[in-house]
Amino acid sequence: MWGVIPAAGLGSRIQPLAFSKELLPVGTRRDGDVERPRAVSEYLIDRMILAGADKICMVISPGKSDIVEYYGASVGPADICYVVQPVAAGLCDAIFRSLPWIQPEEEVVVGLPDTVWFPEHGLRALDGGGLSFLLFPVEHPELFDAVVTDERGRVLEIQVKQRDALSRWVWGAFKLTGAVMRELHDLWCERGQQDPYIGTLVNEYLARGGSARAVRAGEAYVDVGTLHGYREAMQLLSGVVV
Template identity: 30%
Template sequence: MMATNVVGLIPAAGLGSRLSPIPCSKELFPVGFEPHPEHGEPHPKVVSQYLLEHMQRAGARQVYVILRKGKWDIPDYYGDGSQLGLQLAYLIMQRPYGSPYTLDQAYTFVRQQRVVFGFPDILFEPQNAFEQLLQKQEKTQADVVLGCFKVPNPQKWDMVELEENGEVKTIFPKPATSNLAYGWAIACWGPRFTEFMHSFLKGEEARLHTSGKEFSVGEVVQAAIHHGLLVLSVSFDEGSCLDVGTPEDLQKAIRTLS
């Protein structure tokens, strides 16, 4: 069952430095194939389309993509999104302090909505992952629900310590080593977390400006836990996720999907 009042939120302001140099924004790198809409022959499918299709299946009709200046190839490629059954809007990132600030650029537009969130260079399964997160949020009234996957390389992920009931106890951003099994890759959240993130980031901006540090989304979710917001999880033990932002994992994705 598709959820209502859901919008998608995608940060696409990164430099793609781990893959540099490449001839396009990393979000448009071809990974796999799909039938061409006109003649049906195999046609290259770009990596971010997988995330957009996940969001569309979950009931999001409006998706906000936040860019940095210069990444005009993304709106040029997707246009208004109608070919995917979506309404795409593009916003420009203003504050260079990490993904949460990129997401906060959409605050005015999403503050009353339920948000589904993912990174455009992470491929994941199952196909109904977002639906499962939204159903759990609706059932429990959690502020945030994280989609968690068993990952082999903890240093590449935000690892999560979970209670038996699925409540997220602690998030450890990209630890050098970890005994934890699950990293989080996708999320949904409600207006309470959007408001918390907006206020929290406002309070931290001066310090980040001085230090040059950047925040990750996981660090903001951890701050929300510390401030008493309810963060739950859905663990996809039979699912998979792959960050294609590095050459070796991009190669793995191309082999798998081609």
């Protein structure tokens, strides 16, 4: 299984930093008997590995060599490769940079490296063989991508940063096959590569007969890309033993 991590963003909401935002220290981890700071992106990588990912593709910008230096060639049982997104061109562009290395039959999990969420095993709740989203309840869905579903968990619409969103459940990660990823890529190209957000692209995919499921298995979700989110993450982790 692949884990794809789009890590090429500018991080303008939390700058200035002297390093990539994905390496922002959030909480701590144990290294033997020593407690060390933990980079925020480690939380996502750990969750991908718990879901079965044994290959991680990090999509980085040309100036983010510090991420390569930090993680090197592997984390635990997972090998890591790096793909460069030459210019910041949105989430869809970043995710699809990994496509040449992914086979149609392989499963892929995608998440955002500046988030902290629970439960740790949440990705295991997602079905394989198609496209499925892991949902989390939030107080302000208009700041995220709210996912509207029917009673059986089928995705009806993704409302991208929409005021008065119809759902307070937002996606925090998703799972799909390489084949579905290729379908989405081809649709993205057909639409002139104009979709910066995965939500608008998935809406068109659904309108053309595609299907997606959503699982409300998330419990807590924090975007650490802002100073407010950073404080929320520290508060969330204050009662968690890691």
